[in-house]
Amino acid sequence: MLNKKILSRNLQAGLAAGAAIAGFYGHEAVAQQQQFTASGIQEVIVTAQRREESLQDTPIAITAISAEELADRGITDYQGVAATTPAITFTQYPSSPNTFILYMRGQGVSDAMQVTVDSAVGLYQDGFYISRPQLITFDLADIERVEVLRGPQGTLYGRNTTGGAVNLISKKPSGEFGFKQELGFGNKGRLRSLSVLDLPKWNGLSAKLSFLKREQNGYVKNLGTGHDFGEEDQIAGRVALRWDVGGPVTADYFYERGDLDSTPTYYTNSGLVGLIPGYSDSGKPESHTYRPFDLEESKGTFEAHGLTLAWNVNDALTLKSLTGYREISVGYYQDYGDAFFTSYRTFDDIRSHQFSEELQAVGSLFDGRIDYVAGLYYFDEHVRHFENLTITELFPPPLLLVKDRYVEGDSKSKAAFAQFTWTPPVLDDRLSLTFGARYTKDERQAERQMLDTFFGFPIGEEPTPGVANSNSVKYNRFNPAFTANYAWTDDVSSYLRIATGYKSGGMSEAVEAGRFAELAYKPEKVLVYELGLKSYLLDRRVRLNAAVFESKFDDMQMFFTTNPTDPSVVLALNAGKATVRGLELEALWQPIEALSFTLDYSYLDAKFDRVLAPAGTIFDPSVNPYSPYQIGDNVKDVFVMPYAPENSINAGLSWTLLNMATDSLTAVLNYRWQDKTYITSPAGPAVPGRDLYSRPSFGLLDARLVWRTELANQAKLRVDLWGKNLNNQKWPAEVIAQGNSIPLPDSVTGDYSPAGWTSQAATWSERRTYGVNFVYEF
Numbered sequence: 001m002l003n004k005k006i007l008s009r010n011l012q013a014g015l016a017a018g019a020a021i022a023g024f025y026g027h028e029a030v031a032q033q034q035q036f037t038a039s040g041i042q043e044v045i046v047t048a049q050r051r052e053e054s055l056q057d058t059p060i061a062i063t064a065i066s067a068e069e070l071a072d073r074g075i076t077d078y079q080g081v082a083a084t085t086p087a088i089t090f091t092q093y094p095s096s097p098n099t100f101i102l103y104m105r106g107q108g109v110s111d112a113m114q115v116t117v118d119s120a121v122g123l124y125q126d127g128f129y130i131s132r133p134q135l136i137t138f139d140l141a142d143i144e145r146v147e148v149l150r151g152p153q154g155t156l157y158g159r160n161t162t163g164g165a166v167n168l169i170s171k172k173p174s175g176e177f178g179f180k181q182e183l184g185f186g187n188k189g190r191l192r193s194l195s196v197l198d199l200p201k202w203n204g205l206s207a208k209l210s211f212l213k214r215e216q217n218g219y220v221k222n223l224g225t226g227h228d229f230g231e232e233d234q235i236a237g238r239v240a241l242r243w244d245v246g247g248p249v250t251a252d253y254f255y256e257r258g259d260l261d262s263t264p265t266y267y268t269n270s271g272l273v274g275l276i277p278g279y280s281d282s283g284k285p286e287s288h289t290y291r292p293f294d295l296e297e298s299k300g301t302f303e304a305h306g307l308t309l310a311w312n313v314n315d316a317l318t319l320k321s322l323t324g325y326r327e328i329s330v331g332y333y334q335d336y337g338d339a340f341f342t343s344y345r346t347f348d349d350i351r352s353h354q355f356s357e358e359l360q361a362v363g364s365l366f367d368g369r370i371d372y373v374a375g376l377y378y379f380d381e382h383v384r385h386f387e388n389l390t391i392t393e394l395f396p397p398p399l400l401l402v403k404d405r406y407v408e409g410d411s412k413s414k415a416a417f418a419q420f421t422w423t424p425p426v427l428d429d430r431l432s433l434t435f436g437a438r439y440t441k442d443e444r445q446a447e448r449q450m451l452d453t454f455f456g457f458p459i460g461e462e463p464t465p466g467v468a469n470s471n472s473v474k475y476n477r478f479n480p481a482f483t484a485n486y487a488w489t490d491d492v493s494s495y496l497r498i499a500t501g502y503k504s505g506g507m508s509e510a511v512e513a514g515r516f517a518e519l520a521y522k523p524e525k526v527l528v529y530e531l532g533l534k535s536y537l538l539d540r541r542v543r544l545n546a547a548v549f550e551s552k553f554d555d556m557q558m559f560f561t562t563n564p565t566d567p568s569v570v571l572a573l574n575a576g577k578a579t580v581r582g583l584e585l586e587a588l589w590q591p592i593e594a595l596s597f598t599l600d601y602s603y604l605d606a607k608f609d610r611v612l613a614p615a616g617t618i619f620d621p622s623v624n625p626y627s628p629y630q631i632g633d634n635v636k637d638v639f640v641m642p643y644a645p646e647n648s649i650n651a652g653l654s655w656t657l658l659n660m661a662t663d664s665l666t667a668v669l670n671y672r673w674q675d676k677t678y679i680t681s682p683a684g685p686a687v688p689g690r691d692l693y694s695r696p697s698f699g700l701l702d703a704r705l706v707w708r709t710e711l712a713n714q715a716k717l718r719v720d721l722w723g724k725n726l727n728n729q730k731w732p733a734e735v736i737a738q739g740n741s742i743p744l745p746d747s748v749t750g751d752y753s754p755a756g757w758t759s760q761a762a763t764w765s766e767r768r769t770y771g772v773n774f775v776y777e778f
Contacts, residue, residue, distance in 0.1 A: 049419070086601060086602035113387075115352070116409055118504045128326070141196075151499065172206075229265055241253045251307070252310075254304075276394070327354070342393050342399075387405045408447055430487040434485070444472065448462060493534045532546065533546045553579070560618070561741075571614075577609040596654045611634065639684045649674075671701050696732075730767065733763050
């Protein structure tokens with residue numbers, strides 16, 4: 001158990017350090033008019049526990065980002081949200097800028113393109129689950145707030161939230177006439193236009209219409225006639241309806257559709273300099289490709305419906321129904337530009353249709369002594385994934401390998417859940433005890449077809465006579481949780497939370513022919529112990545929240561190579577145990593109305609406790625004659641927890657330089673720094689050259705100058721001058737190393753190839769960007 005005095009000293013030291021550096025660095029900007037009142041920092045209302053509560057009264061590690069903060073920080077997508085939360089680590093998927101590899105508290109999934117694999121971070125929009133990470137870079141138009149819940153949320157949010165959950169809450173129609181137009185321009189052809197029309201209420205029906213257009217040119221010029229690398233073109237529309245005649249029943253519905261076209265990022269490899277005439281790798285990123293590429297544009301479409309019905313039965317009970325449908329269709333093209341010492345091209349086509357229904361009862365009993373939420377949940381998804389890989393060797397002997405895979409499957413989940421919070425009539429009602437549980441039944445089935453050819457000759461095919469090509473898995477899980485919260489004063493409380501969760505089971509798309517039906521992996525389980533602090537200090541001029549936690553993982557889902565000469569052939573298995581410990585600190589200091597400082601800090605200590613060498617993988621001597629291990633050996637030193645930087649910091653300053661009757665001028669500084677991050681699991685301390693599979697530490701400085709003015713007829717105008725990565729930091733968004741984690745046969749000669757990563761292909765994030773935004777509303 002943690003020593004409370006030591007924790008208090010550490011938090012005080014962290015706050016002092018934050019106040020010392022916040023004048024130079026920046027994080028999420030705070031709109032002082034919204035956050036600060038005469039009595040101090042204003043309360044923030046969240047719905048993390050399915051009812052409206054104060055952020056400070058909610059015994060969960062949670063970050064709430066308001067619409068004003070989103071605007072002041074220039075956050076318009078999930079990437080911006082992730083960047084504001086130090087507990088989140090993310091990068092673009094190698095073949096798609098619209099798909100994120102997303103981790104929270106060291107938990108996620110590295111191969112986000114596999115449709116038979118689920119993430120550990122749950123993404124929600126207005127309470128509706130988004131199952132696939134494809135196209136999650138859609139613009140966050142007309143958002144009221146974002147809630148980031150850290151740690152397992154298995155009771156109320158269910159499976160696939162072992163790392164945490166992110167919920168976007170949209171602004172509802174107001175029932176009054178209003179109009180807002182945002183228009184932004186920036187370098188590299190950036191354009192963003194958002195139009196929002198709020199219509200007056202008619203016979204109890206309110207409506208809001210939104211239309212978005214966003215685009216930017218590529219930042220790596222293609223010397224060929226194809227598209228440049230890094231392009232984006234997005235267009236979307238949304239209709240939101242609210243029916244409310246003043247009675248006990250209300251209805252909220254939304255429909256949205258968007259088209260998101262893009263091109264991938266450009267990979268380079270310094271190991272090719274001097275081997276290929278004209279090849280260069282400046283690491284800036286490159287301003288142009290080294291040769292012409294026939295790069296096609298990737299096109300994606302999403303469509304979603306959401307209907308929420310609420311019946312206020314009485315003052316102590318509300319019944320709700322949430323019915324949701326979402327579908328996506330995407331086709332991703334990537335040309336890795338010879339960065340793997342081969343000409344390597346991929347195409348992924350993914351289709352997903354998901355339906356969900358949730359029934360909730362939210363209420364209270366015994367004069368408010370017990371608050372409760374209970375419900376039933378149903379989820380059904382149908383997915384398809386076609387994948388093509390074409391590999392051509394650059395150097396003799398020439399090789400041509402083509403891989404085609406098609407996977408189609410279904411996933412169903414049924415759950416019942418309940419949570420109640422009891423405030424016993426003791427200790428002046430300062431103690432509350434929360435008990436929760438969820439029972440879930442899951443099933444998943446999938447079928448695969450594949451054909452691998454070498455110079456046109458089949459070398460692997462599925463289905464084949466007598467060999468099954470379908471797989472299924474069924475299981476049920478019970479996930480309890482307990483929280484004790486004690487309010488020491490009206491402004492200071494602490495909580496102890498014990499929670500469980502799981503990530504759903506499935507099967508691996510990428511295993512070799514004949515083995516798809518052989519193995520399915522089970523759910524991954526987690527148990528977390530968390531001690532948290534929620535506090536206002538210095539007459540509510542300081543808000544300080546903190547959490548320390550220990551998460552114990554069992555049956556961890558890990559990917560293993562099964563073909564010694566082909567690293568793209570992998571199998572997912574339950575083979576690991578791990579412990580993740582951490583500290584999270586969030587501080588807001590607002591000494592006066594015109595000035596605020598923020599400091600968010602995350603520390604992670606993520607380690608594997610055990611990884612047992614599985615049969616049928618490169619650790620098995622019968623598969624790999626050069627393996628130094630035996631089946632069942634503990635090979636944890638070969639592995640590291642990916643996307644789990646030890647230290648992450650977001651810091652910020654917001655200063656209103658001028659505040660007149662109708663005009664104000666505010667300066668915003670934001671700084672984000674993150675430790676070195678390993679990008680793959682098989683890069684443990686026993687692997688030579690492991691740092692080649694890591695992203696070095698980096699720090700990004702953003703700034704914004706905001707002028708607000710009030711016009712006639714209650715209209716408002718806002719003008720922002722902004723810049724991101726002003727320090728022009730060069731940093732790789734994603735790295736892929738070449739080599740072996742353990743000794744293997746050489747892929748060409750079959751001779752001994754020692755362990756170690758030997759070279760690195762990297763895609764570089766865009767350097768300094770800048771622009772201007774205009775917002776007019778009335």
